[in-house]
Amino acid sequence: MKNWDDLRIFRAMAKARSIRAAAADLRTTHATVSRRIRALEEDLGSALFERRNEGHVLTAFGQSMMDLTEGVSVGVEAIDRLAFGQDGSLAGPVRLSVLEDLYHQVLSGPLDSFMRAHPMIELSIETTPNLRDVSRREADVIVRITSNPPEQAVGRKVADSPLALYSSPHYLNQRPAIDRWIALDYPPTIPPLLNARPVFLAGSLTVVADVLRRGQGIGLLPCFMGQGDPNLVRLPEVDLIPDKEIWTLTHVDILQNPRVRLLMDHLYRAFSDQRHRIEGRFE
Template sequence: MKNWDDLRFFRALVGARSIRAAAADLQTTHATVSRRVRTLEEELGNTLFERGRDGFKLTEFGRKIQTFADAVADNTSAIDRLSFAQGGSLAGPLRLSLLEDLYTFALHDHIDEFMTQHPMIKLELITTAELSNLNRREADVVIRLTQSPPEYTYGRKVAESPLAVYASQSYLDNRPSLDRWIALDYAPTLAPYIPARPAFLSPSLSVVASVLRHGQGIGLLPCFIGEKDPDLRRLLEFDLIADLQIWVLTHQDLRHNPRVRALIEHLYSSFSQIRNVIEGTIPV
């Protein structure tokens, strides 16, 4: 093989099953993916894919190649992690992945503080609800709502993240006989927790919080949003609902990198300061 990077295009097409989707994943063009896969087939002297009604499928030869291509990708990622882990400086890039709403409602001041304390670190925030792949270094540190972090990670649980019932004061002042239920498109919050009729549904926490803030109904939110919003009132007659946990994680290979270590320790301290808010406990 003249270009091992062709395997990256091969693996993208395996996962996406269409050239257009693979191109989007790789942030390149349709023509580039097609050309690189065709070049790989020519060099190997065998067809890797057959095109069917459901998209591109691996040939028998392609399935054999996939095993080795995955091993190459894993080893390349391991080299990348090893190289990053050896960096002994508090200057340089650092990627942090977290839920955008967690940053907006709970952590923005604490992230600002970290940036002030470490001006030579170039911090990249990746705001996504998906768990960034630490094996492939899609992020160096992740803050994730989960109950089962991957085994290869290093870190710890920093808080529980329960749900609670919230509404605006304007809604409560003019509360109807049958409440209007404002729901997040998330299984534990879909069905009304109290007698109510469904009135709104959105996959966005920020949108649901905004609709509640504007007095359109009543609904469930994580406490890290509801407790921080001055326009929302928590209905204390209803118990907290246990949901997910918040974890600060990195890959085992990166745990001793100075920048990773500095950020993790800062996040541990930050969550200890705001844990009572996130967990919805009432301060004594």
Template sequence: MDWDDVRHFLALARSGSIRAAGASLGVSHSTVARRVDGLEARLAARLFDRSRDGYTLTEAGLQMLASAERIEHEMAALERGLVGQDERLCGEVALTCCDNYLADVLLRELTRFCRAYPEVELSFTVDSRPFDLSKREADVAIRALSRGAQPPEHLIGIKLAPVTIASYVATVHAERLAPELDGTEPRWISFDDRKMQEVLIADSSYPHVPAWGAFSTFELVVRAACEGLGLVMLPTYVGDREPALRRLARPDLRHMADLWLLSHPDLRDNARFRATRACIADAMRRHAGLFTGEGWCTDAPGRPEIASDGPARPS
């Protein structure tokens, strides 16, 4: 049985849609259909029921699913074992982090790293969803975990930096939105999770200021604040680097979470992954003030500088 056929079968079984399966595999929907049709023909068994609502596994398909997932697990372990022994500083490194502001900090460092190691090819994704490192959806992941939380036991985790939030207002709208002044009508711009926002507001220096709106990303929240739609609570590595924002008189710095560097233990000794992890960890240490909030300078609202002395060497 062709492993590629099994991969296409699994993608379709999990998504129930030819197009979604193709997107997850990076191939056309016609390729998925052809692979699955060919697999059914070779097995002389119908694995899916087709309908206008999508693809549903038959009894035979359900039986195959368990075996296919075992094969997938074994193939992933085999690949990790081989890749994990690679001592060459060359090849692809798939990195993911959770937002564009963090990516911007890292990319400055990683640019120098890639120049020092030109045979290392970086694949960088910004996405907050969980990546399955066992299946090598990413080789290195940077994720925010709640304060005190630990990464999954099957992964190697290095705590990089705290996620410290502070309260901000757009400088040009500060007088109109000042929560300390009488006659103003401030409001907090809210993320999608209004319940969490209300907990933070109640614990802030301005509990009387109501929440407003629902914005899904840091970029949208920052843009809304710059347009004068309200006050915002942001991680300091976001708010302190936005020239149009300034901290409120009582910014309420709070350590809410931690950024972790995650990887699979089977890839611990791979030279290029080890070097990448070292570069990222070194960069975060040297820019610690940006994440603790101690890098703020009231005399220079242009915000903390991001500088580098060069790429970290693998240890």
């Protein structure tokens, strides 16, 4: 193999299934990706992709290649973790992945103060709806709501995240006989124990909370979203519903990195400070 780096381009290409998309992932241009893939095919002596109208699709040989590069990729990721863990400098990058709602309701303040306290740490925050995998180094630290934290990850459960029923104070004052039920479209919510009918299926919890604040009905929210909100009250007749847990996680290999440690500690403290509210234990 003339140039091992071509494997990196190849993997991006195989995943993105289009030269331009791969180029975007690799932060380069489609001209470069096209050239490098061609060079790799030349070097290996066989075609890796079939150029079809609907996109580039792996040949059988390309598929075998993809399987084999998996091991190479895992190896490179381990190297990245080793290097990152080895890096003892306080100055440098750390990447954090947080659920968007959790960022808004719990972490926006603490992360702001973290960045002010450590200006030499280049903290980049990614808010996503989906899991980022610390072992693949898609993120260095992740804050995640889950019931079973992934293997190879180390960290702490920082709080329980129970659900509760909320509505606006105004709605509660003139509550109808049959409650108006505001819920997530997906995943499908458990049907209410109350006398209620669905009137709004929202795409995200942010929307659910917004609709509730406007007095449109009652609905389930994690306590970290409902508790302490002046425009929301918890319905007293229903208990807390145990749900998932909140974990702050990283990878063993990079736990030694001082930036990671600082961030983890800061997150632990932030959750500790707000734990009562998050777990719905007072208002």
